[in-house]
Amino acid sequence: xxxxxxxxxxxxxxxxxxxxxxxxxxxxxxxxxxxxxxxxxxxxxxxxxxxxxxxxxxxxxxxxxxxxxxxxxxxxxxxxxxxxxxxxxxxxxxxxxxxxxxxxxxxxxxxxxxxxxxxxxxxxxxxxxxxxxxxxxxxxxxxxxxxxxxxxxxxxxxxxxxxxxxxxxxxxxxxxxxxxxxxxxxxxxxxxxxxxxxxxxxxxxxxxxxxxxxxxxxxxxxxxxxxxxxxxxxxxxxxxxxxxxxxxxxxxxxxxxxxxxxxxxxxxxxxxxxxxxxxxxxxxxxxxxxxx
Amino acid sequence: xxxxxxxxxxxxxxxxxxxxxxxxxxxxxxxxxxxxxxxxxxxxxxxxxxxxxxxxxxxxxxxxxxxxxxxxxxxxxxxxxxxxxxxxxxxxxxxxxxxxxxxxxxxxxxxxxxxxxxxxxxxxxxxxxxxxxxxxxxxxxxxxxxxxxxxxxxxxxxxxxxxxxxxxxxxxxxxxxxxxxxxx
Numbered sequence: 475x476x477x478x479x480x481x482x483x484x485x486x487x488x489x490x491x492x493x494x495x496x497x498x499x500x501x502x503x504x505x506x507x508x509x510x511x512x513x514x515x516x517x518x519x520x521x522x523x524x525x526x527x528x529x530x531x532x533x534x535x536x537x538x539x540x541x542x543x544x545x546x547x548x549x550x551x552x553x554x555x556x557x558x559x560x561x562x563x564x565x566x567x568x569x570x571x572x573x574x575x576x577x578x579x580x581x582x583x584x585x586x587x588x589x590x591x592x593x594x595x596x597x598x599x600x601x602x603x604x605x606x607x608x609x610x611x612x613x614x615x616x617x618x619x620x621x622x623x624x625x626x627x628x629x630x631x632x633x634x635x636x637x638x639x640x641x642x643x644x645x646x647x648x649x650x651x652x653x654x655x656x657x658x659x660x661x662x663x664x665x666x667x668x669x670x671x672x673x674x675x676x677x678x679x680x681x682x683x684x685x686x687x688x689x690x691x692x693x694x695x696x697x698x699x700x701x702x703x704x705x706x707x708x709x710x711x712x713x714x715x716x717x718x719x720x721x722x723x724x725x726x727x728x729x730x731x732x733x734x735x736x737x738x739x740x741x742x743x744x745x746x747x748x749x750x751x752x753x754x755x756x757x758x759x760x761x762x763x764x765x766x
Numbered sequence: 767x768x769x770x771x772x773x774x775x776x777x778x779x780x781x782x783x784x785x786x787x788x789x790x791x792x793x794x795x796x797x798x799x800x801x802x803x804x805x806x807x808x809x810x811x812x813x814x815x816x817x818x819x820x821x822x823x824x825x826x827x828x829x830x831x832x833x834x835x836x837x838x839x840x841x842x843x844x845x846x847x848x849x850x851x852x853x854x855x856x857x858x859x860x861x862x863x864x865x866x867x868x869x870x871x872x873x874x875x876x877x878x879x880x881x882x883x884x885x886x887x888x889x890x891x892x893x894x895x896x897x898x899x900x901x902x903x904x905x906x907x908x909x910x911x912x913x914x915x916x917x918x919x920x921x922x923x924x925x926x927x928x929x930x931x932x933x934x935x936x937x938x939x940x941x942x943x944x945x946x947x948x949x950x
């Protein structure tokens with residue numbers, strides 16, 4: 475089988491705020507034989523503009539898809555939001571001829587045409603389906619057998635189920651759990667695991683997202699997880715960057731390190747915490763690192 | 767306003783109902799199945815926002831659309847509390863895409879009422895300025911280079927402006943009133 479090759483779609487928030495997610499993903503994917511090609515050009519995936527104008531979201535997403543089609547390469551997204559808008563737009567335009575014609579009328583103005591020749595995958599799909607569990611297991615040289623963690627895979631790699639697919643059950647998502655278990659760490663179940671992080675509305679209202687995140691942090695604390703593992707920059711910001719603010723707002727202390735999945739896998743593959751950018755996390759994982 | 771007056775204001779008057787609204791809405795992408803809603807309430811029961819907000823109720827939104835209460839809907843700031851988690855979409859026994867209906871109502875609020883959340887206005891303006899929802903200062907590009915990361919590609923701003931223009935988005939963002947915070 476040829477080595478998997480993807481166009482890496484970074485989106486906006488990862489290069490702006492969470493380069494440690496990018497750094498660790500590049501390290502881990504490189505060692506697992508996934509070739510990453512840089513997007514020659516791209517713009518915002520479109521997701522944040524859906525609330526403003528649906529046509530704008532579709533056209534911005536489709537513009538990115540056209541660049542991938544020109545390279546004849548499928549897209550690997552690290553962000554759930556990017557995956558959601560690119561994958562949904564890709565599938566909608568492939569299935570709905572009328573919608574495709576409408577969007578292509580807009581794209582024609584910038585010399586592009588959506589043809590529907592590539593796929594969009596999230597990091598977890600590439601790891602589970604292209605690399606495969608066997609290869610990941612064999613790459614683990616430092617199994618994290620003393621660690622018990624919890625996962626929050628986020629809404630948009632499971633919902634809406636009719637567009638996402640990949641066999642994931644949004645009521646009981648197992649993709650990330652199984653990937654975590656390959657590192658040797660235990661992945662604990664907790665209450666309301668599939669509840670949204672709340673981040674998408676934080677620019678307009680902090681009360682609701684803070685209550686949602688606090689509830690989740692409590693449920694994770696109840697099962698005594700030593701860390702939370704995410705695969706979306708927005709979920710990560712909600713639980714890591716905002717954790718001190720949530721602690722202050724509710725007079726609580728969680729101190730729960732939140733790692734991007736490739737950081738956890740990277741540790742199990744023998745990379746150093748520095749190589750994986752663990753020092754950039756807001757909640758410092760020092761205590762956790764003594765267990766690895 | 768006294769409590770009694772508040773109750774009176776909540777009463778729906780026949781002249782407020784626009785019977786055509788549901789047909790107009792169901793032509794829009796995402797809201798096609800709104801007539802299928804039979805008010806079971808699964809969406810509200812399973813909505814993580816409804817759990818913590820006193821105002822956001824997806825079932826009520828679906829019913830208000832069916833009743834044609836367009837003005838009330840388009841002036842209801844609670845519409846902006848949906849996180850688009852799509853739990854309602856996956857759980858609806860009738861296949862109604864409630865989150866899609868909410869998105870259509872948001873689009874209509876901006877288009878017809880000229881009201882937009884400040885955060886969305888800023889994100890849109892950043893996309894026009896640089897292609898991304900954040901403006902990347904020079905220091906950020908420098909840091910990428912120091913970290914050994916490849917440079918970010920430059921977006922073709924002319925083409926992005928064209929896309930805003932041909933989708934009618936550029937016009938939408940002119941003379942809009944921005945709302946900063948939404949009560950929950």
